[in-house]
Amino acid sequence: MGLNDSSPGAMRNGRGLSEQWAESVAVRPRTSERHMTVHKRLVLAFALSILTLIVVTVVAVVLGVRFEECVGPDEAPVGAGDSGSRGPGVSPKSNGSRGERVWDRGEEEAGQPWRRSRLPGSLRPRHYDIVLAICMDNFTFSGEVSIDIECLNTTRVIVLHADRLQVERVSVTTEGVAGGRAASRPGGGAIRIHRHFPFPANQMYVVVLHRELKANRSYRLNITFDAAIEDELLGFFRSSYMLQGERHYLAVTQFSPTHARKAFPCFDEPIYKATFSLSLRHDAQYTSLSNMPVESSRPAEDGLLTRRFARTPRMSTYYLAWALCNFTYRETHSDSGVTIRLYARPDAIASGAGDYALHITKRLLGFYQDYFKVQYSLPKLDLLAVPKHPYAAMENWGLSVFVEQKILLDADVSSSSYRMELTMVVIHEICHQWFGDLVTPMWWEDVWLKEGFAHFFEYVGTDFLYPKWNMEKQRFLTDVLHEVMLLDGLSSSHPISQEVQQATDIDRVFDWIAYKKGAALIRMLANVMGQRLFRKGLNDYLLSHMYGNAARDDLWKKLSQAMQSEGRDIDIGAVMDRWTLQMGYPVLTISKNQSEQLSTHYITVSQEHFLYGQEGRGNHSLQWQVPLTVAVGNESWVCSETLIWIHNKTERHWLVEMDDKSWLLGNINQTGYFRVNYDLQNWKLLIQQLHTRPQLISVGNRAGLIDDAFNLARAGYLPQGIPLQLIGYLPEETSFLPWHAASRALYQLDKLLDRTDDYSLFSDYVLKLVASRYHHMGWPSNVANGEGDVLLPSYHTEELQRELIMLACSFGNKQCHRQAVAYISDWISSNKNRIPPNIRDVVYCTGVSLMDEDVWEFIWMKFHSSKAVSEKKILLEALTCSDNAFLLNRLLNLSLTSELVAEQDAIDVIIHVGRNPQGRRLAWSFFRDKWDVLNARYGEALFMNSKLISGVTEFLTTEEELDELNHFIQSSGVGAGPALPRALEIVEGNVRWHRLHRRHFYQWLRKVPSLTYATWS
């Protein structure tokens, strides 16, 4: 799954904030109401059907089920033909006829396997036949699912998942010996049902039988049911869009992680893989899609159409998908003959907005087949662009669903960061067709196995599409590694493999730690192993577990075997357990020492758990096995790196010959997931090196040194002046990545400082750093990109130019302001937008913040009329840049009440108002005032909720604000998941930084007379 984006500042990228999801779907009031209704109905059904039990069971199975067209849940017929609906509380005493044991309530109640959060494991589904009749007029559907079940352990109780389904009929028949041929009797032998009932607390449905199902035999479970197509982005849901003034509806599924049970009764845990045959019956004006190609399509006279889809391979329930829409498509074929289609709104298809994604998908299928040496498994792959989706995208096998903003590209108006984001989402989802669909994590605790891989491959895949960009060596550092180390350095972090039981916990595992730390650990491992052995191990892992499930130990085993095949004996499981089962990461401190006996230097390396707060640092129990690479250099040369494994708290190692001028550099190219600190003398030598000849240190390490230094200082491991001295070399820096690392750190500081009295000391310092490189790079020309839909090779240059403009304009460079204002004025007077797409967000925001209300109104109007999704997004965000409190308030209120602002965008409005120094208090108050509304709206989507919580709290820096946050948590913050404790820790850290470090920070800035190196030492 691709999480939804929200990176800090205007700095692009990242699929979602550190965050997660919700609260149990089961505990929502509406849900339990539905279940109440189901109970009542079952009792009624029982009253009507008590006389028809056994005979009708057989009849129902033989004849199949006739669907009532367009019958809503509230009008569903009950009774006639109802085979098994004996309501709760029926006494089963009269059934000893065939010598079966008489059911004993006490005996059966004692087990109550439905009270456990996981399925009991006595039964295994092998195949599902699903037939659904879908009515888009009243948004309901009715269905019959027929599940072939293998019995592993003798049991009298069938427990599976069902949520919000109104079950009408249940029957169970004997199918014969497991793995053998079906019973010769037509329909098999019916097994009498004692009772069946929902157990809403665990979203389960329970069928209690009169006699036992026997181990090693097969049975068939038939359930018919009705349900609604809800308007809420989970299960089988509906959404809509406007086309030529008319509203059009579509319905699509989102089953991951636990919502297949909202669409049909099933064994909804990833381990229960089965094959699926799906038939959809619906109004012929809709197109229907599913994982597999259409096998047959039968129109009926009543304007309905029945489409049967080919049988899927073995897969987990949460990868099943279907959709009904009025979309059109473009098509292509991969080299190996896979049909690839992109479905979207007809106007988007006609404008070519889907062509770029389609084009790269074709290339990516080839790339992955070649990389993994495993063919794509299905005959087709559809990409479906929907207007509303809870995630950026979902990798359903053969039918991946994307929110429009992550797949449609209007080439003329999109920035390169928008294209890059979109490219990465597509690469991510295509990777999942192997890591996820084909080989599925055994259970949700290891969801990072699929998400970490897909996230890592976003960078590897981009390097395949655009080989010159070095994304995996460069952009990965700032966007993944630096980003996640911020979060994972908090004591409220958690291990990447988390124990998960309840449905509530399952949603929580989809967070930044799973995605970004997962990717960072995989990258570290790939670098230690070397590309060739890493690929060999992955190939073996995929081949061994295809169409099945795997746990992390299965992966470690295959990777260890790959290493052993070349005589490198390393227990990868033992190493990686430290990284996956422990939270956080270490900071390694390297120092150079003079040996007393010998006239040489040696190094000492010590490790400790890196934490921003000092409180948790006494915890000495955490230790890692760290693959540390070290290089030694001086002004003119650098020796090649050495790999040292650090196992202990402190170790001593001898490297090459060193002298007093030699510096040490650890974690070469930042391939490791840890920070490195040095003795002060070594920091000085490194800083000196950067000022004199920065290129001797790799781009990745220059960015890494910046990020490490700022974060070590922030956490109090280093004096505040060190990172500031270090970035003093930036005027000489010509590469994008170090600038990007620095600007991230500077924006972090900006949030801490921008309401302090001495703020201008800081902003002046940043402006001086930026000025010369900013003037040197200038502004982009607005000549349209001739290719239209490909990213230019000059990507890094463009990004550096954009980064500098952003820094210059946001810290108050006058020339930058004039340029932005001129662009906006030209747009207003000519009504032609000549602003280069790559910097439109910066220009719009700067214009709105500096110019009068008319500009705000102008942008608001453009937001209404714009059709391109990327443009709409930045126009809306620009409106939050005003310093007019009245306008900001109006916008905040509109975001919750206006049809014009999509639900998922309202959160961005509030967060962006919070990023505006003039809007911080407003956003924070608005958030607290509207908490009930917001929590009702987004509470279930914890991911959005915690993105919102961190967005409106991260800039709180005073004791008073800390009290406000504490008060809010105590009075209203119950049940908001881990976001509030984390927010509290961040704000406590902000307050602590002000208390302990602000004075030193400003002292250093006061003393620094200029930015040249000569004046520093």
Ligand SMILES: [Zn+2]
């Ligand atoms: Zn994913």
